[in-house]
Amino acid sequence: MKTKARPPRRRVGAQSTEATPEDQTPDGAQPDSGAQLARGLRSRTAQKQGPRAEGRRRRQGLPGAAGRRESSVQRRLESNERERQRMHTLNNAFQALREVIPHVRTDKKLSKIETLTLAKNYIKSLTATILTMSSGRFPGLDGPGPKLYQHYQQQQQQQAVAGGALAAAQSQPEGHLHKYSTQIHSFREGS
DNA sequence: TAGGCCATCTGGTCCT
């Protein structure tokens, strides 16, 4: 629980033990050389396939072996880039969520698990607050009130069935608020 | 130094 905002890191990953200084790129841009990736591919896939596939091609003198390896490396690089972008998108979403959740601790960035847990309980406490304030009286038939209330009741019933007495106790609006405020407090203390 | 958190790579599986 001691996460702090850090500059983008250049990971070394599976090839790190074989990486040379020139493999590192300070700006985090596409750092993997084809040769380095090929080493990685071999070392990883060899554990499952062994040298059989490549060896077979070589023995049979198939003409496209090197070219296929090259295109395979290219595909892997493109796949890695897409995966990086996907994770960046996911992290942007996490950051957006952090900025929306009210919390006390401002000197340290919330970790991902903290963000999710806090968000869940924040939503629950807001739902409970809305229901409490509405006092069972909802706006017109087209409004969100009845649906929200029905959804809330269903959730509570499911939790009561699954978790028994504890869930039933936590299903009270005060339970959500208490849980949320307790969590904020514990995060502030870094526990 | 250990433990927590994270970014990245990777191969498998699912989906369009």
Add this chain to the structure above:
DNA sequence: AGGACCAGATGGCCTA
């Protein structure tokens, strides 16, 4: 077929 998604592995950074 190709891309998205997922989970395991790995190693770097940071704090106590």
